[in-house]
Amino acid sequence: MKLDGKTPKGPLDDKWTNYRSKMDLVAPNNKRRLDVIVVGTGLAGASAASTLGELGYNVKCFTFHDSPRRAHSIAAQGGINAAKNYQNDGDSVYRLFYDTIKGGDYRSRESNVHRLAEVSRNIIDQAAAQGVPFAREYGGLLANRSFGGVQVSRTFYARGQTGQQLLLGAYQSLSRQISLGSVKMYNRHEMLDVVKIDGKARGIIARNLLTGELERHAAHCVVLATGGYGNVFYLSTNAMGSNVTAAWRAVKRGAYMANPCYTQIHPTCIPVSGDYQSKLTLMSESLRNDGRVWVPKNKEDVMAIREGRKTGNDIPEGDRDYYLERRYPAFGNLVPRDVASRAAKVACDEGHGVNSTGLAVYLDFSDAIQRYGKSEANTMGNHSPDAATIKRLGTAVIEAKYGNLFEMYEKITGENPYIFPMKIYPAVHYTMGGLWVDYNLETNVPGLFALGEANFSDHGANRLGASALMQGLADGYFVLPYTIGTFLCNEIRTPKIDPNAPEFEEAETSTRARLEKILSIKGNQTVESFHRRLGKIMWEYCGMSRNAEGLKKGRQMIRDLKAEFHKDVFVPGTQTEFNPELEKALRVADFIELGENMMVDALDRNESCGGHFREEYTEEGEAQRNDEDYTYVSAWEWDDDQPILHKEELIFENVELKTRSYK
Amino acid sequence: MDLILKVWRQKNNKDNGRFENYKVKANEHMSFLEMMDVLNEDLLAKKEEPIAFEHDCREGICGSCNMVIDGRPHGPNNGTTTCQLHMRFFKDGDTITVEPWRVKAFPVIKDLVVDRSAFDRIIQSGGYISVNTGQAQDANAIPIEKDLAGQAFDAATCIGCGACAAACPNASAMLFTSAKINHLGLLPQGEVEHSKRVQAMVTQMDEEGFGMCSNTGACEVDCPKEISISNIALMNRSYVGSVFGSDKGS
């Protein structure tokens, strides 16, 4: 089947304006008769549910959390991009569009990305009106900072908690609609199946996590805003509960999974410190503005550090390898995320890693402390400051800029980063892949929509910093509320969907059977142990760099793991009670299948692009794209034996495909 | 390190609940929740039911985790959530008591898991600015003093974990409620419906059955985001103003 992205015709600048001006609308009196289910309450889900509620639809909104406010969007630190050009530094919608396409290594759809850049401006307006306390200048106007390699300052932020503040804004809007009765909220409900009637998504099966009861919820259409699947790697910066189940259940009902192998590995995370570790913590990208990344040149020094006989401070300047500055003199420590991550891996693979696991590099602020210290002393009129004064003044500047991050680092590692250089290592952070959607954000299943990180649409093979928040809110506030009308305008004569229809019956029965089966195994291994093993396989064979042989091996290992899981997993309790182990087991079962799909996708894509790095396809150690053969979106139809590939060709009418170079 | 954990086990809301003692081997690099993971894996290996507890982001921002550790919500360290608390702050051989939030308005669901939906209902009663999507003017149309925006942020940093009510000897939720009232009320955008919001949110807070603030200050000490008790004073002032300074209501 050839996939139709439904990109409107016409010049890029006018596509969205013309499209939404001419699309069929649903009249207010008809909106009242239409039911919409929104699953997920992160930035995308909460903004969509509240906006649809404002428009007059009957919305039912679901989250597995105890409150909509807990969604993992809350943890985003750095900021949100918008082409406001408040800094008068040459930013524009086109520039944001172009940066995003280029940053995504030319693997995203032009029309979607341009629309994203257009509505980015409205998001900031909306958030400010909701009371999001963005950082401000002394004049009372909004402040910006620069982020991740782009040449303009377009990132809006609220200290290091931008995601939290934006999510609270959306949560508050959602709360308002709940109080007005236009949105009915279902907390602690996990979606376990999509129900299709005559090929259209007409509802879900949700499990009430407190009672274990399976509930049928019917609606005219279903919106999934259920986030990314980084936890397939077990260790990631995602929250413990982040999972692929809702999206994967949609896949099992015929939706296509697009580009699942595109995974973003964030270069600056706190390294793994032991086998018991449950998650990894991100240190904001902004640290690379002042920190220098290095490893010791000599293996003897490396060993001494690993054994605790030396610290980073004991290594003389000449014995340090500032490998990013050496390899990429033009961008130095500010190369994009994928490049920085791979370089750290290379340094550690060559045996230069600086902690006991051998998987860490230094992020060193001592130069910045010296530089700021001297400059501070100078402004205070002290032109020949002593070393202690420089250090004191410089440390104060670093503290003012990154204090909360340094504090967080010390809380976790117990080491003072003002004295000893920070240790960092890349970790899984974001998944660019997701459910395939067209220009309307509708999957190949009619009436099933996907928003935010759950879809694949805007970031191509690599996401730029501060763009995830932008996309989630763009989809929820300003895109879906229009495009959902293209489906619903044909449904105004459809009566309320009957939850007693045989399709609901079937979905509930099969879900119940699935739960019973997993509970009845009563094996000897915990869910957690399977998840950990899955993560190891994924990281080893489908992580920062991949090769055909490893991917084939990894796929087989996952298939074996799947068989073992369904034979030997132990899940206590019953399905009719609050049972967190059962929830976890269902999620891990879905992760295992997704993992196989990722291997298949990575094996199919014989090129290196963005977050997908195939060792066979390099040029002088750098990623080598193959535009000739792979300028397409891989959308996978699931099949237990061999997933089926559907391609959507990517057509670039406005930008020229170039090799990304940071040297 | 070898520890003895005295953990509250309660099958469901109808069960009376009791403490159970567990031995657990931890190491000092673990977070408190990772230590709990180890304990749960031990229990599962013995085919026993693991301890239910809430957790999600494990980086101190989602507000899910909620344990009272040796009498203090989120444990002995100030400005720290349970998930950010590391075992290096405990000693080999320690006995650690772990209890759920004990607040009537947060009924226990199971073991250490409580129902905090009362907080959602307080927000739903008025903790928002009534602006529909698309109605907003340009974000820079209203300048806001930098310090004022900072003050609003300090209140907005609340993660809704409920530690304030859990720490309060009176199980009062006034720090939570006042933080949201002030976050919005301090900003010009939120000032418009401030009076209405204060009244609605205070009324809802009372209906949920939280206790009354007696200004002990325990909430601000145990708040993982260190939100100041001065927020409660500001709420009190706004409330009095909204009752006596307005011609609404009769």
Place this chain on the structure above:
Amino acid sequence: MRWLINFLSSSLGQKIIMSLTGLFLISFLTVHLLGNLSLLSDDGGYTFNTYAYFMTHNPLIKATSYGLYFFIVLHAIQGLVIALKNRMARGANRYAVKAKGNASFSSKNMALLGTLVLAFLFIHMGDFWLRMKLDWLPTVVYEGYAEPIADLYGRVAMQFQNPLIVIAYVIGQIVLGLHLWHGFQSAFQSLGLNHPKYTPFIKGLGKAYSILVPAGFAIIPIVHFLFK
């Protein structure tokens, strides 16, 4: 009127009743102490007895004193209601381990301290005020006064010869001091009078007040016991 009832029955309204009545009682304590200090003068009780006569016969002060009784009762009842409601808000189970270090002793025990203050007040009023009201006290005749005056000073001087009573009064004042230690600044916080510049001053004043005023009261029985 509905709005007023709503206000007074809301949690914030009840706190404000506590703080306003508390502040009134605090101001009464100052007046009471200033008067009582005349017990230390060496005039055989003239100043004190005539002061007591004035306080019980001036119509304006008499009217105020009914307000005082009302506020004492209101403060006590409201405090009791709040304490009970707060106990209920905790739920069926209390914490097994008591928190240390997150709040001061007096702030956590206001209801207990208040009850003790009230108990002290009953003893104190039974000792002096009630006897005077019931005309149980002997009288003295002072020049310029039309009628004989109750010799309250004599009663005080006698009572404070008993070491147990002196100890009871000193303990009563310590309890009052602890109650004020939290109560003084708490009243301002409840009224919303919190300000980065002035609050430290109010807190300091509250601490000074809660030491000096009870100490002033406690000195009287001690001086009487030791020196008179």
